Amino acid sequence: MAVIETHNLERTYQDGNQVIRAVDGIDLQIQEGEFTAIVGPSGSGKTTLLNLIGGLDKPTSGEVIIAGTPIHELSDNAMIDFRLKHIGFVFQAYNLIPVLTAAENVEFIMLLQKKSKEERRQRSHQLLEAVGLGDRLTKRPGELSGGQQQRVAVARALASRPSFVLADEPTANLDSHSTANLLDIMARLNEEEHMTFVFATHDQRVIDRAKRVVTVEDGKIKSDESLDR
Amino acid sequence: MKTLIKIAWRNIWRNKLRSLVVICSIILGIWAGIFINGFSYGLNRQRTLEAIQSNLSHIQIHDTAWSQDPNIANQLQQSASILRALEDNPQVKAFSSRMLLNGIVASANGNGGAQITGIEPATENRLTGLAEKITEGDFLADKKNKILLGKALADKLKARIGSKVVVTFTDREGVIISGAFKVAGIYRGTSSQIEQLKVYVRQQDLQKLLSENIAPHEIALLTSSLETVEPVQQELQRQFPDYTIQSWDELSPELGYADEIMGTMLYLIIGIIMLALSFGIVNTMLMAVLERRKELGMLMAVGMSKRRVFSMILLETLMLSLCGGPLGILLGFLTIWYTGSTGIDLSVFAEGLQSFGISSVIYPSIETSFYFGTGLLVVVMALLSSLYPARRALKLNPIEAIRTI
Numbered sequence: 001m002a003v004i005e006t007h008n009l010e011r012t013y014q015d016g017n018q019v020i021r022a023v024d025g026i027d028l029q030i031q032e033g034e035f036t037a038i039v040g041p042s043g044s045g046k047t048t049l050l051n052l053i054g055g056l057d058k059p060t061s062g063e064v065i066i067a068g069t070p071i072h073e074l075s076d077n078a079m080i081d082f083r084l085k086h087i088g089f090v091f092q093a094y095n096l097i098p099v100l101t102a103a104e105n106v107e108f109i110m111l112l113q114k115k116s117k118e119e120r121r122q123r124s125h126q127l128l129e130a131v132g133l134g135d136r137l138t139k140r141p142g143e144l145s146g147g148q149q150q151r152v153a154v155a156r157a158l159a160s161r162p163s164f165v166l167a168d169e170p171t172a173n174l175d176s177h178s179t180a181n182l183l184d185i186m187a188r189l190n191e192e193e194h195m196t197f198v199f200a201t202h203d204q205r206v207i208d209r210a211k212r213v214v215t216v217e218d219g220k221i222k223s224d225e226s227l228d229r
Numbered sequence: 230m231k232t233l234i235k236i237a238w239r240n241i242w243r244n245k246l247r248s249l250v251v252i253c254s255i256i257l258g259i260w261a262g263i264f265i266n267g268f269s270y271g272l273n274r275q276r277t278l279e280a281i282q283s284n285l286s287h288i289q290i291h292d293t294a295w296s297q298d299p300n301i302a303n304q305l306q307q308s309a310s311i312l313r314a315l316e317d318n319p320q321v322k323a324f325s326s327r328m329l330l331n332g333i334v335a336s337a338n339g340n341g342g343a344q345i346t347g348i349e350p351a352t353e354n355r356l357t358g359l360a361e362k363i364t365e366g367d368f369l370a371d372k373k374n375k376i377l378l379g380k381a382l383a384d385k386l387k388a389r390i391g392s393k394v395v396v397t398f399t400d401r402e403g404v405i406i407s408g409a410f411k412v413a414g415i416y417r418g419t420s421s422q423i424e425q426l427k428v429y430v431r432q433q434d435l436q437k438l439l440s441e442n443i444a445p446h447e448i449a450l451l452t453s454s455l456e457t458v459e460p461v462q463q464e465l466q467r468q469f470p471d472y473t474i475q476s477w478d479e480l481s482p483e484l485g486y487a488d489e490i491m492g493t494m495l496y497l498i499i500g501i502i503m504l505a506l507s508f509g510i511v512n513t514m515l516m517a518v519l520e521r522r523k524e525l526g527m528l529m530a531v532g533m534s535k536r537r538v539f540s541m542i543l544l545e546t547l548m549l550s551l552c553g554g555p556l557g558i559l560l561g562f563l564t565i566w567y568t569g570s571t572g573i574d575l576s577v578f579a580e581g582l583q584s585f586g587i588s589s590v591i592y593p594s595i596e597t598s599f600y601f602g603t604g605l606l607v608v609v610m611a612l613l614s615s616l617y618p619a620r621r622a623l624k625l626n627p628i629e630a631i632r633t634i
């Protein structure tokens with residue numbers, strides 16, 4: 001079943017008299033349980049594509065269908081609610097809430113979903129255990145390493161039980177050890193819990209672990225490779 | 230909401246120094262506002278009370294014709310009945326009758342127009358405490374033809390204790406009457422105008438100078454409190470409908486207006502201070518929002534509604550203001566409470582103050598409701614100050630959170 005579908009997706013920007021086609025007629029389907037890397041050089045349009053899939057940006061034309069819902073038709077407020085329920089985000093700069101502990105950061109998303117206190121506590125602990133931070137529950141982001149913070153971000157992205165997780169350059173600020181560790185965790189969650197991951201990256205270490213690599217150039221899909229890993 | 234409050238509270242303390250500077254400015258601003266208001270209110274109240282105590286009294290009774298024509302002929306013919314009624318009224322604390330004649334007081338060195346006030350020394354002293362205001366010489370004793378002059382008039386006439394002055398006035402027929410008086414004492418009044426204007430002699434000495442018996446022109450009285458003025462006035466008016474019976478604020482409307490204007494002024498002053506403070510708060514919160522662009526964008530990206538983002542900034546501003554507001558109010562309350570009991574001695578400026586009818590020691594005071602009003606203003610100020618930064622937060626683009634490397 002396709003979790004993400006785009007049909008003839010276009011996003012253009014006006015730069016003076018020039019029209020920039022950041023995403024130029026992309027048709028893409030991502031199935032449930034995929035571990036996909038969208039790759040391409042800087043300015044290729046991979047981040048714009050990720051923003052469109054994540055409902056953070058609106059297409060100039062074309063369709064984005066997430067879990068059967070055409071999200072390009074949603075209002076801003078409905079889109080925020082949709083993101084909360086269906087999409088998990090992992091950002092390059094972690095973007096945790098600095099004044100909350102690791103557990104509170106994970107719980108925060110569930111709080112927005114109005115989950116009970118007990119459910120929030122149980123799931124946040126379970127997820128932090130899963131990413132290897134069971135002993136760092138009460139630490140604030142400032143007290144954690146970059147790799148640990150990104151693992152908290154992964155736990156937070158999974159907290160709302162999303163349809164898929166979008167990760168924009170999640171390893172860009174991490175050293176090799178932390179990167180390997182993070183990718184191990186994500187791969188395990190993908191295999192064991194069948195969680196769909198979509199990365200925008202140009203990190204070869206991520207590309208090497210991806211099961212499908214979609215290469216974007218000049219706003220178009222240049223190649224789409226499924227790898228048997 | 231609980232978590233939102235928790236986040237907002239912790240966010241305030243992310244930049245401790247900045248928040249403390251804002252909180253301190255709120256504390257100082259509100260404290261200064263309350264103190265200035267307490268001082269002004271105390272000053273005005275004191276001016277009113279002193280005018281009542283020394284000059285106006287709570288109620289004055291005159292013949293109906295007196296207010297149009299303060300002539301010797303317009304006497305209180307029923308003064309004896311009025312005095313008996315006052316004697317019997319438990320709400321009347323003190324009273325005294327006065328003969329009021331306009332005339333001239335002259336010495337060897339000069340002269341000046343004056344209101345010659347014939348008093349019963351004992352009752353007048355109970356009513357106005359005149360004896361305590363004598364700074365040189367003595368109060369009117371049993372000896373005849375003694376006079377009390379105000380300091381300003383005594384200086385003008387170059388009169389000293391024991392100096393002879395001639396008092397001149399006209400009787401009912403317009404016949405000029407003069408009498409020689411010796412200066413028994415010199416008093417300090419609530420203002421230099423009063424000191425220039427009022428001289429006091431015994432009623433019986435005036436009576437002797439006049440060929441006919443005259444009744445007092447004025448009966449002044451103090452009631453047990455400001456609250457009992459109106460009922461006593463109404464009761465007297467019912468008993469003596471032919472006379473004009475006026476309360477202190479009718480006799481001196483400017484004092485009553487001053488009270489009303491002061492009430493408005495107090496809120497105006499604190500409002501201006503709040504406005505100035507709100508600019509500081511807006512600036513701080515705006516900085517906080519702009520510094521956290523990425524974080525706020527991320528919150529919106531992951532699904533925090535605009536309403537919640539707005540509420541969070543609003544809560545942060547409210548908490549910041551509410552940290553300082555109550556402390557400022559408490560500090561203001563303690564200052565007013567302390568200085569209200571010890572007084573603030575302004576004797577250095579006493580000369581200047583006296584010409585306005587104000588004594589040199591000021592006792593700041595403020596009505597309790599003003600503290601609640603100030604508290605409410607702090608909340609309103611906080612809410613209004615939060616609107617602009619919160620609106621700016623809503624305009625942030627969630628993409629920024631993802632785009633920022």
